[in-house]
Amino acid sequence: MNSDQILAEIREANLSYLMLAQSLIRADREQALFRLGVSEETAALLEALSPAQMLKIAACNTLLCRMRADDDLVWGLLTNHGKSAANEGVSRLHASILMAGRHREAA
Template sequence: MDTQQILAEIREANLSYLMLAQSLIRSDREQALFRLGISEDTANLLVTLTPAQMMKIATGNTLLCRFRMDDDLVWSLLTSHGKSAANDSVQRLHASILMAGRHQEAA
């Protein structure tokens, strides 16, 4: 994969992320804050962006979104393969609870 292709994919991911963020914020603000892991101030900014502003922001060479699961426990809970369906549901719920707690800490 060459540099130009990587940059094109970053731009596409950025634009998709910005559009998704705006849509979530407009439809259910509280859910958006939790699901996107953003602050109220960031949500206020994102919801006011025009399409032209989103295109300009998206064309940067830095990915705007990031992985929120930055510890081994959450990754372990989310990726436990070969477990029963009931156990998998419990582990995903546990991971969601951990991430929700981190969202509260950041807010």
């Protein structure tokens, strides 16, 4: 994949993320804050974006979203390394709780 293709993929991911974020915020604001990991202020800004503004913002060469699973513990819980399928639900719930707690600390 060359550099132009990578930038095109980033723009597409950014636009998809902005559209999804706006849709989630409009449908259920509290759930959107949790799922997106954004503050109330950021949610208000995202909700107010016009389509033209979203296209302009999406055109930047940096991904707008970021991984919330940023350590080995969370990745281990999400991928269930070394665990049986019976524990999968508990592991995913534990990972969600950890990521939600980190969002609250950052906000």
